[in-house]
Amino acid sequence: MQYKPYRLFAFSLLLLVAACRSSVDPADGSRLLAEPDLLERLHSQQASIDTVCQKHPERTTTLAQLVGSEDIIVIDSSTADQLNIDRTFMLLKDSTGKILAAYESPYSESGDWNILYTHYFNSEGKTFAFSREASFFNSICTDGVAVENMTKWYSGTLSMVDSSYTLQDENQKELSKDSCQFAYDYPYSIYPSLKDFLSKNKITAN
DSSP, X not given: OOOOGGGGGOXXXXXXXXXXXXXXXXXXXXXXXXXXXXHHHHHHHHHHHHHHHHHOGGGEEEEEEETTOOOEEEOXXXXXXXXXXXXXXXXXXXXXXXXXXXXXXXXXXXXXXXXXXXXXXXXXXXXXXXXXXXXXXXXXXXXXXXXXXXEEEXXXXXXXXXXXXXXXXXXXXXXXXXXXXXXXXXXXXXXXXHHHHHHHTTOOOO
């Protein structure tokens, strides 16, 4: 997928485009010991959810937490720039209304960075994959945008069986992690289930 910097620095596209991206293949050397059929199933399951997100944006609900408030409200992404947003969320549902994935993004008012966390849930509501995508300026290792992608796949309760990591510039050229500065590497949580994600973030899913 050709990287386009502008799309990652516009709120209206951040969740609906960056979130609905193609699945990331495991990087060389990142695969841990696990049954081949299990890994194939987990990767296929993630790819299937990403396809639903790409083809059915109408099945998403966008929410936000405003600065100074603990409440999470449903918003219209087209008018989000009129709100004082602290964090945004997006829930993706299947045709029956079951939540397949949950996306979370701290809001960058400056536009110098964007971070997207994605939880993927199986039919039982357990997290089977988690990804973190960070796009940022001021990395030192490139004059433009640095793009960091990390994905982990799980079996059971957050028992990791596979992982992938890439760090590239806006032209998809590999960057050296040791030569980069990560000024926006904020702490985050990986929740074991949809129930935990909704509860910890105080989100009511209708």
